[in-house]
Amino acid sequence: MSDFPVFFLHGLAYGGLLFLVSAGLTLVFGMMNVLNFAHAAMYMLGAYFSYTILRMTGQFWLSLMICPLLLFVIGAVIERFLLRRVHVFGHVHELLLTFGLAYIITEVVKWVWGNFPLAVNVGGFLGGTVEIFGITYPLYRIFIFASAALVGIMMALILYRTRLGIILRAAVNDSEMVNALGFNVPLVFMGVFAFGAALSGFAGVIAGPLLSTYPGMANEILIDAFVVIVVGGFGSLGGAVVASLIIGELQSFGVLLFPKLSLALVYLLMSVVLIIKPSGLFGEKQ
Amino acid sequence: MIAKKNRPYLFIAFLFALGAVMPVLLRQYHLNMLTEIIVFALYAVSYNLLLGYAGLLSFGHAMFFGMGAFTVAVSLIHIPGLSLWGAIGLAIAMTTVVGFVTGGLLLRHKGAYFALLTLAFNSLFCAVATKWHTVTGGDDGLSVTRPDLSLGFTTINMAGLTSFYYFTLVIIGAAIVFCWYFTQTAMGQTVLMMRENEERMKFLGYNTNISRLILFTFTGAVAGLAGAFYTLHFQFCSQSAISVDMTTTVLLMTFVGGTGTFWGPMMGALVYVVLQNYLSDITDRWPLFMGLIFVFMVLFIPGGLTQIIQYVRNLFSGRNGTDKSLAVKEGSS
16 A cells, blocks of 8 residues: 555654644643643634734744743633632533633634634745655654654653652642642642643644644544543543554544544544543553 | 412413413514523523533533434434424434433543543534434535424414424423422432532442433433424524534523522523524624623622522522522532
């Protein structure tokens, strides 16, 4: 099958993007126990910001730096002024709040940028192609996979090899004790949420040229990211890596092998995992 | 004074009487709107049984609503000579089965996991409805005509709005009363107590998993009935009936009305449909306003409109006791 390598690479690229989205989601979920329904909406916001910056300056690298920063600020504000307020009411209210925020962000996006797809062009060096496995392949898709790998490695290093990572993991287990030891735990949680938002913005910038930028993009990736979290295990970074790659490849080869069923394959995988191992491939028992 | 115990019955009788005289008072346009409100009221009530009574936040309620809507549309088109009762019965049967099967899978998880999974399943159903073009009509949707209603001794023509309105009022009204009755039964009380303290209920020998599955299936079937009437009312059914947006709609209605009482969500449905009709005349951005109202309420008025009404009522009467027969204690799981 001559198409095999191409579809394999397509799968890697989409899997990389999925990882970028679900990594932030699973990080916030694992650390703060908040399932952020607005995560994909913030990803979409990142993509639209990037579209505007690209229209104005044409600098892809610039937007790749600015958009995550913008989203970082937005994430920090949401955590500090909204999420922290409803935290005392419990889980249901946190979910309702992030759900409401996702709804509002989607409406604002439709209002400001319009309810139609916008094409984004990377241009420059990244817009080119490379020879790989004897086929000509767009460089941009390889760039997606590379940046996802980079982000994944950096997150793992920070979490498991630095002092900050130790504080983070300790705050999850016993936030009161960490607070008593003199660390500002609310600030840490704000940082985690804002970092998750920044990650979603980064993913949004990257997604823009690959998929088109349109108001339905949030819901589309949200479901796939949820499936990644369910399959990989709730709050597990390693699980997110494996599950994103599986689902990326599944989507890609699904289109090639069973065009009619490609969509159902992902859900099928999720259902099978749910039946056999409800906590996910790498999840701990609840 | 009327005994407190009888108040809900009087309230129900009053609502039915009010509903019965409405066709005389309202014009076509408003009667149309009222029919929609009644259908959505049942949908919101069924959702509140999950959210308010059991503390289960589901983002997949539209899969039952849409399933009911599509079952009616598809069966009316493909089974010639099917009666109205048959179509509605099929819709309820379908959603009961779907509720039981999906509930078995989804209820293994709680809290955020449950919310996430229900949303994923809702998208699955929506995707199937969109892609399975030969049966569901895909993006084009399905058009149906309401068959005549056979009552055994006579047949009523359902083409007119007024006759359909009365039919909706009776059937949906009865379903809502049945839901209310359900909350008063031992089963309904079990669900309520499970939300408050599940460990203790397990100690007392209740199988909480089965109770939850029964509740989930029941609410699914009720939502399916509402969906069936949605199709019959608009004589049209499209992918939007099963989309995640339809879940958002019911969530907004229920929360804005107030999850703390049985009747709150019905008020939420009224407010939502009325606001939607009038705001959409003024501005195209009305979903944004609904979203802002929703987030504002989550932040500051978690009890919804019911909380405001209760507050105002207490201001005027000077008492701080609430009507216990209607009120369910506000709380989060």
